[in-house]
Amino acid sequence: MKFARDTWLIFQRQLHLLLRNPIWVFVGVFQPVMYLLLFAPLLKPALNAPTQAAAYKIFVPGLLVLLAIFGGLFQGFGLIAELRAGVIERSRVTPVSRLALLLGRSLRDVVSLIVQAVIITLLALLFDLRVALVDLLLAYLMLALIALMTSAVSYGIALKVKSEDALAPLMNTVAQPVLLLSGILLPLTFAPGWLQGVAEWNPFSWAVDGTRALFAGDLGDDRVWQGLGIIAVLAAAGVVWAARQFARSVR
Amino acid sequence: MIETSGLRKSFRSREGRRTKTVDAVRGVDLKVAEGEIFGFLGPNGAGKTTTLRMLATLIEPDGGEATVAGVDLRKDPAEVRRRIGYVAQGGSTWDESTAREELVLHARMYGINKADAHRRAARALDAFQLTEYADRRCKTYSGGQRRRVEIALGIIHEPRIVFLDEPTTGLDPQSRAHMWDEIRRLRADGVTVFITTHYLEEADALCDRIAITDHGEVVAEGTPTELKREISGDVVLVGLDAAATPQAAQLLDGEPYVNKLETVDEGGLRLYVDEGATAIPQILRRLDTADLGLRSIELHRPSLDDVFLTKTGRSLRES
Numbered sequence: 239m240k241f242a243r244d245t246w247l248i249f250q251r252q253l254h255l256l257l258r259n260p261i262w263v264f265v266g267v268f269q270p271v272m273y274l275l276l277f278a279p280l281l282k283p284a285l286n287a288p289t290q291a292a293a294y295k296i297f298v299p300g301l302l303v304l305l306a307i308f309g310g311l312f313q314g315f316g317l318i319a320e321l322r323a324g325v326i327e328r329s330r331v332t333p334v335s336r337l338a339l340l341l342g343r344s345l346r347d348v349v350s351l352i353v354q355a356v357i358i359t360l361l362a363l364l365f366d367l368r369v370a371l372v373d374l375l376l377a378y379l380m381l382a383l384i385a386l387m388t389s390a391v392s393y394g395i396a397l398k399v400k401s402e403d404a405l406a407p408l409m410n411t412v413a414q415p416v417l418l419l420s421g422i423l424l425p426l427t428f429a430p431g432w433l434q435g436v437a438e439w440n441p442f443s444w445a446v447d448g449t450r451a452l453f454a455g456d457l458g459d460d461r462v463w464q465g466l467g468i469i470a471v472l473a474a475a476g477v478v479w480a481a482r483q484f485a486r487s488v489r
Numbered sequence: 490m491i492e493t494s495g496l497r498k499s500f501r502s503r504e505g506r507r508t509k510t511v512d513a514v515r516g517v518d519l520k521v522a523e524g525e526i527f528g529f530l531g532p533n534g535a536g537k538t539t540t541l542r543m544l545a546t547l548i549e550p551d552g553g554e555a556t557v558a559g560v561d562l563r564k565d566p567a568e569v570r571r572r573i574g575y576v577a578q579g580g581s582t583w584d585e586s587t588a589r590e591e592l593v594l595h596a597r598m599y600g601i602n603k604a605d606a607h608r609r610a611a612r613a614l615d616a617f618q619l620t621e622y623a624d625r626r627c628k629t630y631s632g633g634q635r636r637r638v639e640i641a642l643g644i645i646h647e648p649r650i651v652f653l654d655e656p657t658t659g660l661d662p663q664s665r666a667h668m669w670d671e672i673r674r675l676r677a678d679g680v681t682v683f684i685t686t687h688y689l690e691e692a693d694a695l696c697d698r699i700a701i702t703d704h705g706e707v708v709a710e711g712t713p714t715e716l717k718r719e720i721s722g723d724v725v726l727v728g729l730d731a732a733a734t735p736q737a738a739q740l741l742d743g744e745p746y747v748n749k750l751e752t753v754d755e756g757g758l759r760l761y762v763d764e765g766a767t768a769i770p771q772i773l774r775r776l777d778t779a780d781l782g783l784r785s786i787e788l789h790r791p792s793l794d795d796v797f798l799t800k801t802g803r804s805l806r807e808s
Binding site for chain 2 (some may be wrong): 240247254255258259320323324325327328329330331332333334336369
């Protein structure tokens with residue numbers, strides 16, 4: 239009960255501050271929109287897709303997963319600013335739940351991601367993308383879990399390194415191979431065998447496959463529940479680990 | 490309100506390739522009584538902040554024991570958190586937030602309900618003369634205003650004890666005087682105040698009792714008056730060229746009215762005497778026997794700096 243109340247308290251505060259400067263939600267969505275407008279039109283011929291809509295069914299889910307991964311991973315920067323301002327220390331001398339300090343922030347990130355995902359989806363509708371509502375909601379659940387995990391991990395790492403200078407290269411180093419090995423921009427069915435083998439070990443590759451299956455309308459596809467399951471477990475682990483960083487003594 | 494014994498903390502720091510252990514606090518014993526302003530005085534790096542952060546549950550001690558507000562710090566830090574307030578040195582307000590929002594949020598983090606939190610925030614804003622700026626963003630505040638918000642945050646849940654880490658550092662003299670008034674008002678309300686400071690005047694004027702620390706240890710503890718009385722008598726400062734100092738020291742050392750004699754690094758002597766008024770003529774006569782080029786002679790009552798100097802061999806102003 240106290241935990242739920244504390245989480246709500248932190249979430250409200252973070253959301254309130256985000257809404258005070260909502261420009262960041264749109265800055266975050268700018269890059270994927272550019273991909274959607276300037277890169278996606280190349281895909282129909284490149285993928286040999288029968289229609290533009292078919293190409294978007296492959297590309298848009300990947301783009302959304304990309305947004306969830308990157309959007310989450312870079313949340314740690316905001317936390318470093320809060321650390322520097324003393325806001326985190328001030329919270330840590332109160333009896334507020336440590337898990338709530340993390341979860342309230344990560345849930346704000348999830349909400350901000352879903353807003354961005356809706357913007358992208360609406361734009362994609364203009365390009366004749368069509369998805370059933372149930373499939374779309376399940377896809378958003380996948381995205382929410384990804385963002386929850388990546389933002390929690392980013393906060394945990396931010397608390398460990400405590401400096402933007404260390405966080406930026408670290409996040410780029412993690413994000414780059416994860417991105418390339420998940421078949422986000424082009425499906426890994428084009429990849430040579432060894433690359434597919436490596437990608438099997440990348441949980442985000444499963445998430446992308448699952449999301450693509452949902453956009454394709456294959457609700458019964460095994461990859462849907464497998465992707466959701468893998469990401470849910472990782473999100474839980476990420477949250478627990480990051481909450482422990484909030485509880486630990488920070489010098 | 491606070492009792493510690495043998496509180497210790499060391500940090501590992503890396504210097505090049507080697508890791509070095511730094512003993513930040515090496516066995517601190519303190520006793521702080523209810524309702525007093527207790528000052529923790531020492532130079533930068535003396536372990537003041539580390540001690541404070543241990544008592545405020547922010548870092549775990551390596552050893553020793555402490556009771557804060559009646560609760561065992563090491564067994565039940567969560568309960569300690571409920572009973573104390575803490576104001577960090579480097580600030581704790583968010584630029585984009587307003588004072589009122591910060592106060593309400595902070596009260597609610599202590600489990601206070603929304604309506605009550607708003608009432609308390611309004612009362613605190615009024616008490617700290619912040620009502621006028623209450624709904625402006627913190628980034629627009631002056632240093633003194635921001636400090637007042639931070640102190641208000643520290644006591645929004647009405648703790649019985651509040652820790653203030655260097656509350657006046659970086660404030661202009663006027664804001665500092667205001668801050669002293671605020672701190673005295675806390676005491677008048679029955680709050681025990683534990684402050685760290687490296688300002689001698691602050692410790693002297695504001696604190697009921699002080700502990701002087703150096704290199705992670707308490708070197709003296711008592712009321713400012715008691716501590717100064719330990720240095721019996723007056724201090725006479727004799728200004729001389731560095732070259733003439735050794736000879737003057739020779740002349741004055743062993744004179745019956747000189748209790749203690751120290752040479753000042755950049756030249757000159759510091760003499761501890763029982764009675765300055767009678768000692769000065771004798772000192773002058775003695776120095777007159779040799780042509781030493783006396784530059785100045787000053788008499789002053791012992792200050793806390795003299796206490797620090799006799800305990801550590803260094804002046805607090807220099808360190």
